[in-house]
Amino acid sequence: MSSATITGGDKCVKSVPVIDFCLLNDRDDHNSTEKAYIKLRKACEEWGCFHVVNHGIKEDIIHDMDSAVRDVLFSKESVQKNILPKKELSYITSMPAMPYYKGLGILGADDPGEVQKFSDLLWPEGNPQMCKVIQSYTSGVTELTKNIIKAIMRSLGVSSYNYRTSGFRGILRINYYDIPANEIGGMITHVDYNCITVMYEDDMGGLQVKNKEGMWVDVKPVPNSFIVILGDCFKAWSNGRTRNVTHRVIREGSDSGKCRMALPYFYGFPLEGVVDAIPELVDDGHPRLYKPFTAGEYREFAMEWKKINIQKKEGFRAETGGEENLDMFAGILVSSINSTSAQFVYPKG
Numbered sequence: 471m472s473s474a475t476i477t478g479g480d481k482c483v484k485s486v487p488v489i490d491f492c493l494l495n496d497r498d499d500h501n502s503t504e505k506a507y508i509k510l511r512k513a514c515e516e517w518g519c520f521h522v523v524n525h526g527i528k529e530d531i532i533h534d535m536d537s538a539v540r541d542v543l544f545s546k547e548s549v550q551k552n553i554l555p556k557k558e559l560s561y562i563t564s565m566p567a568m569p570y571y572k573g574l575g576i577l578g579a580d581d582p583g584e585v586q587k588f589s590d591l592l593w594p595e596g597n598p599q600m601c602k603v604i605q606s607y608t609s610g611v612t613e614l615t616k617n618i619i620k621a622i623m624r625s626l627g628v629s630s631y632n633y634r635t636s637g638f639r640g641i642l643r644i645n646y647y648d649i650p651a652n653e654i655g656g657m658i659t660h661v662d663y664n665c666i667t668v669m670y671e672d673d674m675g676g677l678q679v680k681n682k683e684g685m686w687v688d689v690k691p692v693p694n695s696f697i698v699i700l701g702d703c704f705k706a707w708s709n710g711r712t713r714n715v716t717h718r719v720i721r722e723g724s725d726s727g728k729c730r731m732a733l734p735y736f737y738g739f740p741l742e743g744v745v746d747a748i749p750e751l752v753d754d755g756h757p758r759l760y761k762p763f764t765a766g767e768y769r770e771f772a773m774e775w776k777k778i779n780i781q782k783k784e785g786f787r788a789e790t791g792g793e794e795n796l797d798m799f800a801g802i803l804v805s806s807i808n809s810t811s812a813q814f815v816y817p818k819g
């Protein structure tokens with residue numbers, strides 16, 4: 471494989487759709503609103519991912535967060551002093567399969583109080599300025615994520631009283647790829663296990679998604695946008711209407727030494743939450759596809775598969791299980807077109 475094909479997605483394929491969030495709320499222009507919802511539905515069904523522009527999060531909130539991560543949080547001194555000694559932090563580094571990847575998680579990031587706790591742990595002497603920067607970001611992205619879910623549901627024809635997101639939780643992960651020049655690094659091929667990921671990425675590039683035809687497509691950074699990635703639980707929740715898109719990061723180190731930074735915000739069912747198809751999306755034409763399961767049990771299963779697959783194939787090109795994981799875990803063998811008489815097939819082992 472030449473180095474061009476190592477990092478480049480397959481050529482001549484259509485790129486990920488761009489959704490203008492303003493158009494979804496344009497009360498005056500009914501026609502373009504309708505068209506925007508159709509485009510959104512198709513993006514969810516055919517891609518399982520899209521860019522969102524005109525999302526409403528102020529540029530300076532994003533800019534401040536980007537600088538805070540690069541200049542403060544992930545500076546060498548801060549990693550040594552504030553991050554590494556704190557075992558309570560969800561910090562990932564030096565994974566054999568992803569040697570150039572560092573990831574720091576903020577669990578419960580939808581709650582400003584949890585962000586405060588994270589900040590207190592990092593900076594026991596207090597750092598109100600940094601805490602505020604992170605809180606502004608997480609509040610903005612939580613609100614945006616809820617609005618995106620609402621819009622997706624509307625695009626699928628689901629009424630607002632027919633689905634619930636009340637117990638949903640958010641996790642912000644700060645991804646940092648410090649890849650030396652002439653080396654290749656990234657993140658292993660995977661599907662996000664929960665519902666939805668709303669992600670800011672900088673302008674470095676490297677994210678790729680698998681399209682319906684199984685080809686790798688480069689997700690070219692779109693300025694002032696967020697990338698939305700739909701995961702396994704959304705697919706089960708929507709009774710298979712949305713795609714759980716397989717994706718990875720693969721890029722060469724930059725001569726400038728600039729690191730790729732991305733901020734995936736994972737939002738979805740709490741671990742004890744039951745993932746079950748929304749009744750409005752189950753009918754004779756769309757029989758139930760998955761047995762109900764808790765997000766926690768599915769997460770455990772997906773993590774186990776990830777481990778097994780990483781061991782099988784070395785490196786960040788390891789496939790950690792794609793779309794088929796959900797089918798293996800919760801797929802129903804439909805014995806008749808009638809969803810009420812469907813049989814469950816439980817996972818092996």
Ligand SMILES: O=C(O)CCC(=O)C(=O)O
Pocket residue numbers: 643645657662671677717718719732734
């Ligand atoms: O860092 C990226 O660009 C992708 C991150 C991602 O897919 C993940 O953390 O699940």
Ligand SMILES: [Fe+2]
Pocket residue numbers: 660661662667699717734
């Ligand atoms: Fe992901």
